[in-house]
Amino acid sequence: MKPLKPKEQKVVDEFESARPGLGAIAENNIRNNDKTGWADIIADTPDDELVAGEGSASNSFMYKRIG
Template sequence: MNNRPLTPKEQKVVNEFEAARPGTGAIAENNIRHNDKTGWADIIADTPENEIKVSEGTGSNSFIYKRLG
């Protein structure tokens, strides 16, 4: 596992997931640290920081859900 410190944007993603649903911050961190399989760190690096936030929306199935972005 990659034990490097998370970048400020990566830490913000972890914090936003945790705020949206407690327990999911650890899952997000795991996905960031396994970037070679998930691509999360690359996606986060390419995402403007002001777009990293919890928001609500609807999907095609009309259910309301929380998401990042």
């Protein structure tokens, strides 16, 4: 398995520092670039934008309640 490029490794490290275990998921997505496009996106992103941040997302789906 070839080593990650420095920018790719930075992304893995940022995900891992945000939450342990996410680094492995990020690395998997980078290595499966043909399906995910992650390596291409990272290559096109300026270094100073490759940082972990905090945020939230709302769920846009509505579920029927059972019971």
